[in-house]
Amino acid sequence: MKSAVITFPGSNCDRDMDVALKKFGFKNKMVWHQDVELPKSDLVVLPGGFSYGDYLRCGSMASKSKIMQSVINFANSGGMVMGICNGFQILVETGLVPGVLLRNKYLEFICKNVFVKIRNKNSDYFKNINNEVLELHIAHNEGNYFCTNDQLKEIEDHNQIAINYCNIDGKIEEKFNPNGSLKNIAGIFNKEKNVLGMMPHPERMIDPSLSGNDGSLFFKNLINNLK
Amino acid sequence: MIVNEKVAIDHGLKKDEYKKICDLLKRTPNITELGIFSAMWNEHCSYKSSRIHLKKLPTKGKQVIQGPGENAGVIDIGDNDAIVFKIESHNHPSFIEPYQGAATGVGGIMRDVFTMGARPIANLNSIHFGSTQHKKTKNLLRGVVHGIGGYGNCMGVPTIAGQTSFDSSYNGNILVNAMTLGLVKKNKIFYSKAAGLNKPVIYVGSKTGRDGIHGASMASASFDDKIEEKKPTVQVGDPFTEKLLLEACLELMAGDSIIAIQDMGAAGLTSSSIEMASKGNLGIEINLNKVPCRESKMTPYEIMLSESQERMLIVLENGKEEQAKKIFDKWNLDFAVIGKTTKSKKIQLYFDNELVANIPVNTLVENSPMYDRKWKKAKLPKKIKIKKEDINNLKIIEVLKKILANPNICSKEWIWQQYDHTVMGDTIQKPGGDSGVVRVHGTNKAVAASVDSSAVYCWAHPLTGGKQIVCESFRNLISVGAKPIAITNCLNFGSPENEENMGEFVECVQGIGEASSYLKFPVVSGNVSFYNQTKDQGIKPTPSIGGVGLIKDYTKMITMDFKEVDNSVLVIGKTEGHIDQSLFARVIINEKNGPPPEINLFNEKNNGETLLKLIENNLIKSAHDISLGGIITAVSKMCIKGNKGINLKKPKYLINEIEYFFSEDQGRYIIEINNSDLKKVVDLLNKNAVHYDELGTINENMLFLNEKTKVTIDELKEFNTKWLKEYMSN
């Protein structure tokens, strides 16, 4: 399986994502933001970091970079596009997934492990995964998901919520919400479920020596689904 | 404008220093030259009060590749890998503007590391604030934490460990010390020594603005009437640009076009160009009109003294300019050829086709002032006789709760959760342990680092305190299974012109030297920060020690959380019951006098090395060094982290329970052992003549000494974690 990770100026999880994708069998290519064409890929990843320093609005300037037109075309033609953290912020700025990501409720950067409940296993991202709950890691300042009531209704009608913050038993309650996200939303799909944006970093959880190993489950499952 | 003695004094120079400048030049300097002298000869750049003492520190060792004198120290960790590291202070700017001060401190130290070709892989910090009751403390703490996080997080470098303390001596002068570790291939280390004639001198990075230009000089009416607009401005950090600068520099460094490279830190273009010229025994000629400027009408004086951030100076091989420029264009950074190396051994600056400064390099460096300041030796305070009735009525559990909730002991999760500590995917021990640990990417090795200081001990007796911090750093590395290799130090003191403060400096340095020499734990880099004071009152002497160690097989790393019920817990090292200067003495019985605990270097080394052997043989399940708060504080933290309890017993040989559990004798660790290994462990300890006590066995969830003395771990955890969160939330 071939993957491509886009490097924007200020991306800083691009290497980590490259390491993770390769570890689970992807042939990954790094793509520079000023390139025009995407290499032939089965998966395109917008990695975490601080593209353009998070200045103006997180993800806003990266969403206008040259490569993004190809990414948008790729997504619109059904290609798998995944945005993690800052990548999620870029995705909402392009409009590929609905909503916005506001500053965390308590106005502080949060770096810690969280549990998320998988809400929709009908996509190639989570299909066939055995777990209901994954322990992943967040590290962000602007992960507070928000959308209008109309958008929320549409999101729910189309089963677009991918993952919610929860506790170890999968309970989705406000007290397990680290950043104030609407409905504890941690990740969201487009209507067609080929585009996924999420705040947690599966690529930081790919080895038992690290903060956890549930990211491995995610990547193993993902590559199997794409085969 | 005309330069005279008064202008020189406004620049912070002393009368005789100004005279020396005129003598060296055989003329009166112009204002630009005076600015350059004042920057190079100030304490920060010239180390004029400290040099004579710093020379005595041990700086060599089998694994030392580069000691002090470069941008950072470098140590060998095998397989052609090397670690570049340094700690640096940014105290005064952080007090004025905590966010930007702390942020630019972090940015500066990272630049020191990647200037040498190393990719930063971990950040640490040591931050010290005034009393928690002081009105400024909360905002300063919040600003500093946000600043450190804001910069480090954006750079994508994990912040893996740190230290935070509160003491009223920092009320008017907080401390912000930032440390960075970088990873480099041994054969790809870059230095600041210029070489070769007529080589292009290149400026890269951000544009030069009027940031941080020396205050005193700006106040002198040397400029036009728009004084307000030309007031010295705070340096603003731009971590995004620094991230680009990092990637661009590493990309250029992958080739072979760089002869020398130096970041523009304190005193910007002045110190960077002069250092490169001085080390290479060359001259440098710069056309200041070529320097990329952010503001219009900047004068030579301003350009030379600006402390704008995120800039580098490079001496390049001839003919490589185009290729280098391409890289910096790609990253959208300024790139300008501003001068060349010359054989003049002078620093020669041109502006509007005029020679505006012409100074022999050696007058700025070798001939800079060096002082042997007067200092007062500290007496070892007399031991306090604590009245038995003062402590016999105390309930251990109540005391323990107070200690665990003390601002200097309590969990700092509120702080380190705001730092990205997992980016780069190699953090295997996060903040909150004895040391932070990151893997050497793609290998089985890991590097451990910790940062420590013990201002109270140093204040009570500087010589002992100096030794103690080095030992504590040593212990923190050993507790995670790392072999200590070398240290970096950040020496935060009051005024060198005050004999007592100078004495504290001299004796702390002596203590650091003795301990690091004995433990073969040399000093490879560091920084001195004097004049940390409020009015005339200096801070408590606060040397911060950053220690670095190596774990050859990262699967053998040790953490401090208790692992398994029924395992045995031992204390390594002898408990004598030293209460003076302990947290217990200060917080519980309000006794602030007496000597700090004694340091026995033989025991430190022997106990530490023996523990490393035990770890090497896979006999240790968890370990933690005993420091502030004594045995029971250490053991409580192990319980809290592991969600386990312990049945404690006090050995019969000693003193009363309070003294046993709260004393702060040095050279001690707590270890957890599987019972089937107990005999092996005890044999090894006996064989190496290491004293140990059996402290207890691990249980499910209760700290238990006897029916009256017991408490659940959840309750202890509550006391340990809530203070800081509550403090910061109201």
Place this chain on the structure above:
Amino acid sequence: MKISVIITLKKDVLDPQGKVIHQALDGMGFDGVNEVRQGKYFEINTNETNAKKAKDKVEEMCKKLLANLVIENYKIIDTQ
């Protein structure tokens, strides 16, 4: 009474955000931009009916909280 305040960075203070936004605009083909500086805008609605008093109050707010006078200037631009 509604008071509007603009807070800007002082003239010589580096504005990293403005600089990067400028570069992005260049990259998108907006020519001829010389400089971009970013600031903050506040609308403060108070019970105060006296314009002078309201302004003074807001000025105090600026000094004590809204602006960081080490690096920022404030300007009350409108009262209504």
